[in-house]
Amino acid sequence: MRTIALISEHASPLASPGSVDSGGQNIYVANLAREMAARGTHVDIFTRRDDPDLPPVTHWLPGVRVLHVPAGPAHAIPKEELLPYMNAFSAFLQYHFRNAARPYDVVHANFFMSGHAALPAARANGIPLVMTFHALDRVRRQHQGSADRFPPERYAIERELVRQAQRLIAECPQDREDLILHYGAEVSRIDVIPCGFDDREFVPLDKRTARLALGWHPTRFAILQLGRMVPRKGVDNVIRALALLRHRYGVEAQLYIVGGDAPDPNDMATPELARLRAIAADAGVTDAVEFCGRRDRDLLSLFYGACDAFVTTPWYEPFGITPVEAMACARPVVGAAVGGIRSTVVDGHTGYLVPPRDPEALAERLAYLAARPDTARQLGIHGLQRARQRYTWSGVARDMLRSYASLVRPAAVAHSGIGHPVADEALVAK
C-alpha cells in the first residue's frame, strides 16, 4: 500500500479536539495517518479550508500532508450546514485524483459528507472507497429526535454509501449491527476495527504528583468527565450522580469536567456549559464541580492520572475514545452500557457498566469504588492491560492497512510507487 487519501471534510487533524464539532473524528484521522505513515504509507488528508490563513497544503508529518480544500466560505461553519458545499468539495477531489502524478490506492472517507464528496471522485478514477461513518443518522435520530439539525437527506446519502463503498469500517460490534439492521449493509463488506489511543501520549502517572501539578485536593475522591460538551454526552447525568453521591452516600467527591469550545471554562461560547452549571446549582453541588475548559492533549494524561474514576455516560456512542484513554492511564471507568463502551469496558474487570440517563445507578457504582480504593486500583491495572493489548493506534493502523490491502489488485500495489502527486499547491489553488 503506497498512497492513501483520507477525506475528513469538517474534522481536521490540525484542529483542537474538545469543542462541539471537533473530537473523536479529528483524533481518528490524525492518528491513523501518523501510524500508517510510520508503516511506510504516504497519506494525504483532505479537509475543508475553514480559515483564510490556512495554506493550500500543510506538510504536517513525514509522509503526511493536509490539503485544505476550498469548498464554501473560508471560515468555521457548523457541520449541519456544510452539505451544500460538498459539490465543490467533490469537484476538487475529482480534479485532484485525475491529475495526481501517482494514483491513490484507496480513498478512505470519514463521516457521511466526506463519503458523499468522495464517492463520484473515487468511482471516476477507479479507486476503491472505504467508509467510516463515525456517527449514523438513524442512531442519532433515535436519541435526538427533532433536535438533530442535519438535513433530512443524510439518511439517503448514508444508505447509498453503504451500497457503493467497497469496505465499511464499523468501530465496534454494535456499530456493525446498526449498519446491518438500519442500512441493510452486506456482512461481507464490513470490517470491525476499533479506535485507539497513543501509547506515548497516555501513560499511567502517579496520582499524588498529578494532583499536585493540577492543584487538585490531595485526597478527596475525584471523578473525571472529559469530552465534547454536547447534551448527548450525558454530562448532566454525571452531575446528578455526584449530588446523590454527596447527599445520599456522604462521599466528599469532587467532579472535574474537561471540554468545551475554549480553554477558558468561563467562555460563553459553549451553551452546554451554561446548562450544566445551572444543573449543578440546582442539585446543590456548585462547589463540588470544577469546569476546566478544553484541554490540550499534552495535559490529558495528567487529568486522567489525577482522578480516582473516569466517568462517561452518553446516550449512544459509536466507539468512545475517552474510556480507552482513561484505561491507558490505569484508571477504572464507569461507563454507559451503550455502543463501543460495551466492548471496551469489561464490567467488573476494568470498571463498571451502568444504564445511560440513570444517576442512581451511576452514584451507586461510584460510592462502591470510593469505599474500595484497592478494587479501583485493580480495575485500573486490568484496564491498562486491555488497552495496550487491543487499542493502540499502531495496531489499529495495521488492521486498517490489511483491510485496504484486501481491496487493491496486486498489480495496482506493485505499480503504485512511493511519492506524492506533483504540483498540489497549484491544484488546491484552482
Ligand SMILES: CC(=O)N[C@H]1[C@@H](OP(=O)(O)OP(=O)(O)OC[C@H]2O[C@@H](n3ccc(=O)[nH]c3=O)[C@H](O)[C@@H]2O)O[C@H](CO)[C@@H](O)[C@@H]1O
Ligand atoms: C457521539 C459520537 O459520534 N461519538 C464518536 C465520535 O467521537 P466523540 O468526539 O464524540 O468522542 P470521543 O470520546 O471518541 O473522542 C473525543 C476526543 O477528544 C479529546 N478531547 C476532549 C476534550 C478536550 O478538552 N480535549 C481533547 O483532546 C479526547 O481526549 C478524545 O480523544 O467519533 C469517535 C471516532 O469515531 C467515536 O469514538 C465516538 O464514539
Ligand SMILES: O=P([O-])([O-])O[C@@H]1[C@@H](O)[C@H](O)[C@@H](O)[C@H](O)[C@@H]1O
Ligand atoms: O457526534 P456528532 O456530532 O454526530 O459527530 C462528531 C463530529 O462532529 C466531530 O467532529 C467528530 O470529531 C466526532 O468524532 C463526531 O463524529
